[in-house]
Amino acid sequence: MGLLFAKLMTVFGDREHKVIIVGLDNAGKTTILYQFLTKEAVQTSPTIGSNVEEIAVKKTRFLVWDIGGQESLRATWNSYYCNTEIVILVVDSTDRERLTVTKEELHRMLAHEELQNASVLVLANKQDMKNSMSAAEISQSLTLGSLNARSWHVQACCALTGEGLPASLDWMRSRVVAN
Template sequence: SVLAFEKLNMLFSSGLLLILLKHKVIIVGLDNAGKTTILYQFLTKEAVQTSPTIGSNVEEIAVKKTRFLVWDIGGQESLRASWNSYYCNTEIVILVVDSTDRERLTVTKEELHRMLAHEDLQNASVLVLANKQDMKNSMSAAEISQSLTLSSLNAHSWHVQACCALTGEGLPASLDWMRSRVVAN
């Protein structure tokens, strides 16, 4: 109808429809995994000096005309209980893993599986970023995948990407994977 068309035109002109066309992404992981560095590497393609995130950071990232609203959520133990307040309408969960932190990989696995059991994330795709690949003795993406038992995530599309937040290595491929998940759906 003409009235519906006029309302849609108003949404376009006011920019409100742009908000609706953004795909929501959350970046989670334990403290010091590199979440904020990755967010700003996505945005600026440079390493940015960061400090521990208290609460969250949010930025819009465009990949070939696909727009993502990316929420970087603090990973300190005291903040993890509030992660679920960010889950609503999330299409992609990015889990950043410090590939050198073998001692806390079990905690990361527990947090991931607890998160993915939440009803708001039942349709979310999962991107695991195996960060700090430039460091000596870092675990490979395959080792991290096995430790997190990603093969058991039958209800979720998932991918593991080796990366280095400081140099940006591996991050363009992860953005392409994210875009493929929302464009395909």
């Protein structure tokens, strides 16, 4: 009976998987969320609190929480961690000065008990800009190699054009379908 149910779930779709999108202010989190949803760039303003949308990729459904990244809001991020399966960290690839802050926020988050099993997707956004850091540079700066007990991936992208985002959705889907 359990095998039959599992087969039916693969045919008729899966449960909803919780995803949080975090990153410093102005990294492109909300633009990415709505690019996932509408496949076009939308005009955004700084997020106070959060935005939430359901995104379907093939038959896999993600409930995606886009959380404000201003310094005053980062202390509230942990109230969104419960049942999170994937953490998307959006990095402004041109913001070299704040990459250390991004690294500190990421490692503080991942130390939280409720995120111990969450996969991490780092979106190296703004790749269309001059002097943007490569995905490899960002990976090294964030010391992602130290996350050996966790599934993680870095994807270069451009929120405005959507470049790199379909591949990131495929990676997310592979993480939850495999589990």
